[in-house]
Amino acid sequence: MQRYFIDEKYEPKTTYKISGEPYHHITHVMRMKEGAQFYLVFSDQVVIQVEIIGIYSHEVHVKEIAKENQEKELSLAITVACGYPKGDKFEWIVQKATELGAAEFIGFPAKTSVVKWDEKKLAKKQQRLAKIAREAAEQSQRSVLPKVHLLSKQEDFLTLFSHYDYVLVAYEESAKQGETAELVHLLQTVQNNSRVLAIFGPEGGFLPEETTAFLQKQAVLCGLGPRILRAETAPLYLLSAVSYHLELLNK
Amino acid sequence: MQRYFIDEKYEPKTTYKISGEPYHHITHVMRMKEGAQFYLVFSDQVVIQVEIIGIYSHEVHVKEIAKENQEKELSLAITVACGYPKGDKFEWIVQKATELGAAEFIGFPAKTSVVKWDEKKLAKKQQRLAKIAREAAEQSQRSVLPKVHLLSKQEDFLTLFSHYDYVLVAYEESAKQGETAELVHLLQTVQNNSRVLAIFGPEGGFLPEETTAFLQKQAVLCGLGPRILRAETAPLYLLSAVSYHLELLNK
Known part of the structure; x- marks a missing residue:
């Protein structure tokens, strides 16, 4: 329907x-x-x-x-924040992550982001992404319509961290080093309705100075399994894992 | 590297x-x-x-x-079988699901599949999908190169079921009815190196006669959370959930 x-x-x-x-x-x-x-x-x-x-x-x-009485929303509000990836990848991150239950999207320029969008381009892109989120939310039967915020400066992104209860950074080096505990720990201890900021790099990943800045703001580096996931795949892994843990396993 | x-x-x-x-x-x-x-x-x-x-x-x-000593492979061999979806969706299912650890792919014509591919087209498509799988396996640092099999008849698909230890069907109606137990049960009880066939419908889903035929072959209908996932998103949810359970939670 x-x-x-x-x-x-x-x-x-x-x-x-x-x-x-x-x-x-x-x-x-x-x-x-x-x-x-x-x-x-x-x-x-x-x-x-x-x-x-x-x-x-x-x-x-x-x-x-x-x-409607079936609960369609994750019990965590997960904001998916992406360093701007190439081409139309952000569009399909928004589409797929909306299906998978994301509460909100933030785009920001990471140091290795190839795309350079001015304010005019950002405004147009925001409109397009909001439309994609709306269509995906309707199709996947969400009861939350995820908002999309596109930032022009990384500093503006850092000031938002304080709005969240947890900040996770999906970090390729953590995956390579076999980090497996952080996401599990979060999901085993988190309270309902907590706000989680989950940060994903562009194709080139984050520079050490960027992860350092995130860590200084209480972010936690987190591995998503032993395989190296592309920029656009990692958010889908995270949201699926959260759904599995909270909506299937702990049901 | x-x-x-x-x-x-x-x-x-x-x-x-x-x-x-x-x-x-x-x-x-x-x-x-x-x-x-x-x-x-x-x-x-x-x-x-x-x-x-x-x-x-x-x-x-x-x-x-x-x-190389880090284990990069899921302890289950998961075959992702898709009723042929529209356009280039199968291509990106193969790319993303390879990153997420799929062992093998099977394509078959479902009753609601819109595309009709003859043998010549299937051979060409198979080559293209195999190339995508190879590139994704290299990029995600897999140690298994997933094979791709494209079938021209649904009957041929049904004869393959006996090669697997478990057969799951991702079923939209199960999701709607709040089915949450089957995937968890499988992951809590499965033995290492088991072979799992996971079946996903095209955009129009499966007809009742198709799910009946699957069930007669010992398949289990399985929900993947309360949101309705697109044909190309459901396989990624399943693989991410399997990785989360076996590679993070049970590590």
């Missing part, structure tokens, strides 16, 4: 009015008629199943049929 | 001679000279670090410096 995110908090009403992009998709792409049903996801993560009771020139009117 | 797979078993020699594609890559792409070092991976998974002692018109001669 289709799923649409709307930018308002849930409050019980007899009629909900849907306009803008979801209106367009419902009427012109899906060509739904009166009586058709879909899910409506509010900004406070309440999800309701609704039925169309009227279609007007710029609005669809729906009524609530039921609440 | 570079890594090359060669199609022979390891036996101790004073000189190893490398020709063909790896020769080309070493001399023309990497432009290595005498004294340069890299890893050589034999077909029986022995990995040695070597140094170039001579470069000739069609061969590079190397001597063994040391054995």
Whole structure:
């Protein structure tokens, strides 16, 4: 069943009015008629199943049929932060990591990032990534729509660390040295609803001065198994491992 | 350090001679000279670090410096079997799943597969996927080079089930119904070196008659968390979860 995110908090009403992009998709792409049903996801993560009771020139009117009761979200809010990778890799990190439950994305220029994006390019890229996140969140039946923040300076990224309960850095050298304990320790001890910042390098990895700066801000270097994962694969490993531990193993 | 797979078993020699594609890559792409070092991976998974002692018109001669001693392979041999997905998705499943430790790939036509490949197209596709697997295995520092088998009939696929100790089907309906136990049970009870066949549907999923046929062959339906994953994302979740359980959690 289709799923649409709307930018308002849930409050019980007899009629909900849907306009803008979801209106367009419902009427012109899906060509739904009166009586058709879909899910409506509010900004406070309440999800309701609704039925169309009227279609007007710029609005669809729906009524609530039921609440969705299956928990779709990880019990940790994981922010995936990537040093800008090449080409369109960030786009598919956002798509796949949204499917896998990421709460938020941050892009920042790492020292070995090849791409150089100015403010105008960043704004355009942000829009595109936000659209990809929205489509992936609808498709994977999320109840959170991950936000995307693209930064133009690494210093700005470092100032954000204090907003998180844990900061992990996926570090190739840790993988090579057989580091296996940090992620397990986090998942065995973390409290529900903690905020985790997980940092991933671009293709060229992080320079020692970058990991030093992260470590000074209480980050922990963490291995993700013995194989060397590409920049775009490591975030998917982390999110899958978190889901496995918290949603399958500890269920 | 570079890594090359060669199609022979390891036996101790004073000189190893490398020709063909790896020769080309070493001399023309990497432009290595005498004294340069890299890893050589034999077909029986022995990995040695070597140094170039001579470069000739069609061969590079190397001597063994040391054995690689870190275990890079999952303790389960996981075959990723996919109902043919659209476009180039199978290519990146092969790339990413090789990084994540898959032992082997099988493609087969599922009932909802949109692509129709004849024998000629399959042969070409197989070559391309094998090349992608080789490059990903080198890059991720594997000691196994995953093979790729592309089938033209679903019946041929079913006859292979008996070669495996376990058969899992990633099933969207299981995810929706909150099935969480099967993968955990497998990983908690499986013996080292078991062979696992993990089956993933195309975009349209499997029809009931297909899952019935799988179940009649002892397959188990398995959920991969509460979010609906795309055809190309589910194999990556499974492999990451297996690595997390066996290589981090149970280390």
